[in-house]
Amino acid sequence: MGKNTDVVEKLLNGNRMYLERADGDEIKRRVKNAEEGQHPYAIVVTCSDSRVIPEKIFSADLGDLFVIRVAGNVLGEHEAGSVEYAAEHLHVKQAVILGHTQCGAVGAALEGDGEGFVRTITDEIKKAIGDETDYDAAVRRNVCYGVKVLSGILSKNPETEDVNICGAVYDVKSGLVTIIDRD
Ligand SMILES: [Zn+2]
Known part of the structure; x- marks a missing residue:
């Protein structure tokens, strides 16, 4: 259980890092894809x-x-x-x-x-x-x-x-x- 929690934590940390590192272009692209398909x-x-x-x-x-x-x-x-x-x-x-x-x-x-x-x-x-x-x-x-x-x-x-x-x-x-x- 402990180990699995660590892996989930690692994944969530990875997502936090992704969000922090996303530059303007990345954010624009993501929003455009979401809004326009x-x-x-x-x-x-x-x-x-x-x-x-x-x-x-x-x-x-x-x-x-x-x-x-x-x-x-x-x-x-x-x-x-x-x-x-x-x-x-x-x-x-x-x-x-x-x-x-x-x-x-x-x-x-x-x-x-x-x-x-x-x-x-x-x-x-x-x-x-x-x-x-x-x-x-x-x-x-x-x-x-x-x-x-x-x-x-x-x-x-x-x-x-x-x-x-x-x-x-x-x-x-x-x-x-x-x-x-x-x-
Ligand atoms: Zn293969």
Whole structure:
């Protein structure tokens, strides 16, 4: 209990620091987004891995990216629904499936079946990677599969058929993003 309280305190301290450090531009942006609504320029589907922070690695800001994060950047129903929402109602025209090196979810799928709800993720990744055994290649295959799945979903709807989708991999050590698949 004590330790958890410390972590919550750390989070709240972090928020206090964020508020203290926010300059005029930041405050203006936040208020504008709140009053006029969000107009993100890209949808990013990526992994929950703590090393992968889309806003940070793309130098993006509040209101810039519509981000869906789920372990292994898999596209289940909730994720697909989130993308559809951004494409249809926020009119975002570019989506990126962003995988990353050292992805634990892909590693778990390479090693076997996850347990509990994790299995719903490893099952999906196994469909994506097939018989691939190389870690980096499996990460890339998982991204390309995501592009294919999302493309299949968005192309069926006249309101989302013109959304561009690309696949990319983020290197958690070098910080470099490489596009590997573009439709
Ligand atoms: Zn991952």
